[in-house]
Amino acid sequence: MLMSIEPKKRDVALVVDDSPETLRLLTDALDGAGMTVMVALDGTSALRIVDQITPDIVLLDAVMPGLDGFETCRRLKRDAGLANVPVIFMTGLAETEHIVRGLEAGGVDYVTKPIVIEEMLARIRVHLGNARLTQSARTALDVSGRFLFAVTRQGHILWATPQAQKLLADHHGAQADDFVLPPSLLQWLEQTKGKGSARSQAASLPDNPQLRFYYMGETAPNEFLLRLSKESGTALPPEFTSELGLTTREGEVLAWLSKGKTNRDIAQILGLSPRTVDKHLEQIYAKLGVENRTAAAAIATNATRRNS
Secondary structure, X not given: XXXXXXXXXXXXXXXXXXXXXXXXXXXXXXXXXXXXXXXXXXXXXHHHHHOOOOXXXXXXXXXXXXXXXXXXXXXXXXXXXXXXXXXXXXXXXXXXXXXXXHHHOOXXXXXXOOOOHHHHHHHHHHHHHHHHHHHHHHHHHHHHOOOEXXXXXXXXXXXXXXXXXXXXXXXXXXXXXXXXXXXXXXXXXXXXXXXXXXXXXXXXXXXEEEEEEEEEEEEEOOEEXXXXXXXXXXXXXXXXXXXXXXXXXXXXXXHHHHOOOXXXXXXXXXXXXXXXXXXXXXXXXXXXXXXXXXXXXXXXXXXXXXXX
């Protein structure tokens, strides 16, 4: 019995340029490379097209009448569904300031005119490959149940796993796409990024201290990965923690342990490595005079009941 093989999906390229000659050149080349090509003569038309179809890559002329390429790119990147679509700028301007403007607007690359087709196709292949790897990684995060999302330096959400979207919606009362980091968290992000110990530092919303934000790192230019955690009722009474000689962090680890969380769960919740959690547990067992997690959890549960 012969198995039917689905034809490979054709990549979709959106070419935006006010030059009919350039459009014709690129359309022929991209079609010959096995891609589906959409064309727009200006930025406004391009924005209308992406409302209907999401391209896999955008080739964007930098200088056009009306809405130029830089502003067109900025508007494309505001749409969460297009934030990760690679944009290659095409420009006759080789000055550094124009190259920088294109990259700051959200472009991943640029080529100068007149366009060398072989070079353009090579760059397209590289950026399509990178985009697929990024999408695969995010799909894996979605499936794994992680509470992760990425923001720009201005605090706008680029993408979020379903779990993070739900948690933001539950606590913020809005869709994840509508959520923007408030000034206090923007200041925290600016101070935290780049620090070696940043992952252990958390912040919370001024009006919702239960929702904790952990900085995980910079995953791309102007893309910062954050982790969410709902931490209400997760700490042991401070008096009890102090009485047993536990540090605040050890108290947090023990509290999560008493709720049945695994070492790996605790590491994810508190933004620690599993190895660090193991070390904390060794100290906890020694201070409590117990030999295993069951006995330690029992002590923590009793402490919580007495102080509830």
